[in-house]
Amino acid sequence: MPSLSQPRLDLQWRGTLSDYVTAIVWSANGEQVAVCSAAGEIQCLNVITQHLVQVQRASGQSVDTLDFSHDSQFLAAGGQDGSLYIWQMTSATPQLLTRLPHSTWMEHLLWHPHRLELAFSLGRYAQIWDAQTQQVSTTLPFASSTVLDLAWHPQRDYLAVAGDQSVKIWNLEDKDADPDVRELPTASIRVAWSADGNYLASGNLDRSLVVWPWDLPFPWRMTGFPGKVRQLAWSTVPVGTAPLLAAASTTGILTWQKQEQGDQDWTAQVLDWHQQQVNAIAFQPGTALLASASADGYICLWQQGHKRVQSCKGSASGLSCLAWQPNGSTLAVGDQRGEWQLWSPSQRGQGFS
Amino acid sequence: MMVNIADHTVPVTVLTGYLGAGKTTLLNRILTHEHGKKVAVIVNEFGEVGIDNQLVIDADEEIFEMNNGCICCTVRGDLIRIIGNLMRRRDKFDHLVIETTGLADPAPVIQTFFVDEDMQAQLNLDAVVTVVDAKRIHQHWEADEAQEQIAFADVILLNKTDLVSEANLKTLENRIRAMNAMAKIYRTQDAAVAMDSILGVSAFDLNRALEIDPNFLGEDTHEHDQTVSSVALTASGAIDGERLNGWLAHLLQTQGSDIFRMKGILSIAGEDRRFVFQGVHMLFDGRADRPWKTHETRKNELVFIGRNLDEVKLKEDFRACLV
CATH class of the missing domain: 3.30.1220.10 (CobW-like, C-terminal domain)
Structure with missing residues (x-):
């Protein structure tokens, strides 16, 4: 058993932005990692060539959301200046392909898992931009509130849009059809499909977590969280009969596991170690190893979603975000002062399990 | 639940009042007074906020019901979202001013500061300041919003006093006092008021003494016609x-x-x-x-x-x- 004092991940690289790291994302091929800040900068590191490029300079207006297309060709960004930016990332210098200006903050954007289509939020609407035609192809009115989160179904052509009183699921094969409305007594602030596409989870403002089977409106519900359920993560591999779900609320993380028998039962386990708010959680792709990052700067690794196998201070100022390289070998984290880091398995230690 | 009043929290002033009562004039006075400080202003319609270099954010008042329509569980979803976003900046801001529309019930704004964990941790509600148009308030007495804006206030500016007689002002003051015995009432023209009367009031700080107008306590009978x-x-x-x-x-x-x-x-x-x-x-x-x-x-x-x-x-x- 590895001892806690001997980290299994070591700091390998660090970069600096001038303010709070708002998002960190990997390209699907794992070659590039991009970060953005509350000052408006975007940087991108090619981890093969170690070439770092400044995609966008600080403007004073926060960039809040960032995503690579499924083929790793395009990087999209949005934030407080309201514009949607898309860069072509295939050459050594990123080429700005398009800029779509809007007057409201752009807080969420997400590329389709296997098509060159980008969903983004725009006030009370979600829109889809098509990279082939370079046009907005679809406008989806959430209507009842500002869009608070977005999630593409991993296999089917569904987009889940979260907001006050419901999560609405649009089937984009039939764009004229009304969305499937999953009603809630509160606002959904985070929404996530499991990687197998069988479940949709919603983290809510009223300190509850709701999970629906993908095709049924009857949810499992868990209440009594210490605060709003602000982060969600699904393991990419099943643990038992279903993927493992992790939810972060204040300083705690809860993992939820579907039981072998019966349709109703999930068992919960509380991961209580962080001293300050947990700001980011993510399962390592291909395993059930959960990484968590908190506002006091600690990174924690939890084996099978419950056994703490490493905890170390990553930042003096507190961590804000994290993302695993798609092959699971490197963990990227960002902090509240603008530093971002890459952590990989220690050469002397053993690999992950 | 506790309203956090730690030193590092950012004070928040809520400005309410009917359209045309003088809210924007007061807001511009605050911004002028706070020159050199970073003030973030959340407004519901871009008015003539006349100071450059301040962060002015236009918001739709979005009411989120937290618990099946229970009135105390209604909060302003737009404030939670916008402030959460703003608070990430290293050089955040020194003061936040939230201006509500003339037709808004102030309760959801105040409740957001009590209910939301992030707002509690990072901000402190300093005071609800209501600007009343001394001449035109009579047209609005029956409106719930007008009554609520007075009832929720910590500070009330009786504005445009130059347009009303002294006798009318006195009557108006008594009427407002009967509605809200805790608020400080100031008579103003062009919303001109000493800034320390409306900023740094700490009206929601439990350490601050309860202040009831002694005249209100002294009277045996109050007007209860409203x-x-x-x-x-x-x-x-x-x-x-x-x-x-x-x-x-x-x-x-x-x-x-x-x-x-x-x-x-x-x-x-x-x-x-x-x-x-x-x-x-x-x-x-x-x-x-x-x-x-x-x-x-x-x-x-x-x-x-x-x-x-x-x-x-x-x-x-x-x-x-x-x-």
Whole structure:
């Protein structure tokens, strides 16, 4: 058993932005990692060539959301200046392909898992931009509130849009059809499909977590969280009969596991170690190893979603975000002062399990 | 629940009042006064906010119901989202001003600061400032919003006094005082007021003494011709803590939606320290405060501001809590 004092991940690289790291994302091929800040900068590191490029300079207006297309060709960004930016990332210098200006903050954007289509939020609407035609192809009115989160179904052509009183699921094969409305007594602030596409989870403002089977409106519900359920993560591999779900609320993380028998039962386990708010959680792709990052700067690794196998201070100022390289070998984290880091398995230690 | 008042939190001023009462004029005065500081302003329509280099954010008032329409659980979803985003900046801002539309009920704004964990941790609600158009308020007396904006206020500017006679002003002041016995009332023209009267007020800080207008307490009979009124209860002696709990719980359960605000200082039997509390609708925030001083007279003071308050019954039920 590895001892806690001997980290299994070591700091390998660090970069600096001038303010709070708002998002960190990997390209699907794992070659590039991009970060953005509350000052408006975007940087991108090619981890093969170690070439770092400044995609966008600080403007004073926060960039809040960032995503690579499924083929790793395009990087999209949005934030407080309201514009949607898309860069072509295939050459050594990123080429700005398009800029779509809007007057409201752009807080969420997400590329389709296997098509060159980008969903983004725009006030009370979600829109889809098509990279082939370079046009907005679809406008989806959430209507009842500002869009608070977005999630593409991993296999089917569904987009889940979260907001006050419901999560609405649009089937984009039939764009004229009304969305499937999953009603809630509160606002959904985070929404996530499991990687197998069988479940949709919603983290809510009223300190509850709701999970629906993908095709049924009857949810499992868990209440009594210490605060709003602000982060969600699904393991990419099943643990038992279903993927493992992790939810972060204040300083705690809860993992939820579907039981072998019966349709109703999930068992919960509380991961209580962080001293300050947990700001980011993510399962390592291909395993059930959960990484968590908190506002006091600690990174924690939890084996099978419950056994703490490493905890170390990553930042003096507190961590804000994290993302695993798609092959699971490197963990990227960002902090509240603008530093971002890459952590990989220690050469002397053993690999992950 | 506790309203966080730690030093590093950012003070928030809420500006309410009808369209044309003088809110934007007051906002521009605040921005001029705070020149050199970073002020973030959340407005609901871009007015003539005349100062450059300030962060002005246009927001739609989005009301989120947290619990099946329970009035105390309605919060401003747009504020949670926008402020969460703004608070990430390293050089955040020194002061946040939230201007509501003329037709807004101020309760959801205030409740957001009590209910939302991030707002509690990072901000402190300094005061609700309501600007009243002394000439035109008469056209709006019947409107719920006008009554609520006065009832929820910590500071009321009776603006445009140059357009109204002294006798009318006096009547207006008395009427407002009967509705809200806790607010400080200032007469203004062009919303000109000493800035320390509206900034740094700490009206939601439980450490701050409860202030009831002595004139209000002195009167035996108040005008209760209106639906919104203040009721002040005072008594010497000690309160039975359990009975008080039962009474307040029942009161908030049955009349919480009609009780806009309440505040009090109590002498609980068997306790060496004062008990201080405040409430907004059903949200209640109370705790033991400093010890009673040796030569201090132990007393109880409570103020309720609400709609259709039954003063006689409140007094009776309160007296029944005395030991």
